[in-house]
Amino acid sequence: MTDRVAEIEHKLRAALQPLKLEIEDESHKHAGHAGARESGGGHFNVTIVSAAFTGQGLLQRHRLVYDALGDTMRREIHALSIRALSPEEA
């Protein structure tokens, strides 16, 4: 479980050079519900502050996060809540 957090952290740091990054693993709250058994079952909350988000709309910010996570997103993550802020907004 902490491996997954480390993997997410590593990928986000590499791709987006965040000024701030918080990852909460909420998987335990959702263990057992129908959708969670497939696709790794991980539920995570991510708060990330990065200059990459400056001037980007919300859709684009989420895309940057998803793209950074690549196949971790498809393999390990069932649900991801994202708060993506530019440095000016944080």
Next chain:
Amino acid sequence: MNVQDKIRQQVESNDIVLYMKGTPQFPQCGFSGRATQLLQACGAKFATVDVLADPEVREGIKQYGNWPTIPQLYIKGQLIGGSDVMMDLYQKGELQKLVAEAQGTSKTS
């Protein structure tokens, strides 16, 4: 018709369509439930596609909009986002506007 064509037809023939797990009455995932509630709070009339009922669409929709998660909201053929994006737009009053515009332009009365 392949699955990408099928999805294109769905998003183009409905002004507002939500791809979700389950139905508005019985959402099978908290995020899908929240997305439904946000649309209802905007007074939206919307179509839904239950991806759990169609494994092809479930995979295909992720490629269609290059977006890896479900739910996904499409308005006038455009991907708006998932439930986080919807919540944010709703709090800014923008989701209400998008819904009103989509419905306003399609009204025949």
